Amino acid sequence: MILSKTRRATHFSDNRFRWGDVLKFLREEKIQLQDFDILESGFNEGWDEGDSARDDAYDLKVIRVREETEEEYKKRISKQKENAEQLKNKRYENYLKLKKEFENG
Numbered sequence: 731m732i733l734s735k736t737r738r739a740t741h742f743s744d745n746r747f748r749w750g751d752v753l754k755f756l757r758e759e760k761i762q763l764q765d766f767d768i769l770e771s772g773f774n775e776g777w778d779e780g781d782s783a784r785d786d787a788y789d790l791k792v793i794r795v796r797e798e799t800e801e802e803y804k805k806r807i808s809k810q811k812e813n814a815e816q817l818k819n820k821r822y823e824n825y826l827k828l829k830k831e832f833e834n835g
Contacts, residue, residue: 732767732794733759739773739786747771747790761792768793 735755737745756763769792776786
C-alpha cells in the first residue's frame, strides 16, 4: 500500500473522498499513478462495544503490487522463523506452568 487516508463520517457534513482529494494526496506524497495501481475507496461502519469504539469512516487506499526483492524475501523468511521460534518457546513455557500446576494439584 503506497497511500492510505481515513476521514470520519458524520451526519453533519459530506466527508467522502473526491477525485480532487485523491490528486491532492498523490501530489503531496509525490506519487505517480501507474497502470496497474489499485484505488480503493469505501465506507467502514463504526462499532461500539463497551469501552471500545470506532466511528464510521471513509477510507481511501492506493495499492501498488510488485515483485518482492530477494532482500525483502530473506528478511520476511527470517522474521517468520524468528516468530515461530518465539511462539514455540512461549508454548513450552505455558506447558511447563500447566504441568507444574497439575502435578502439584
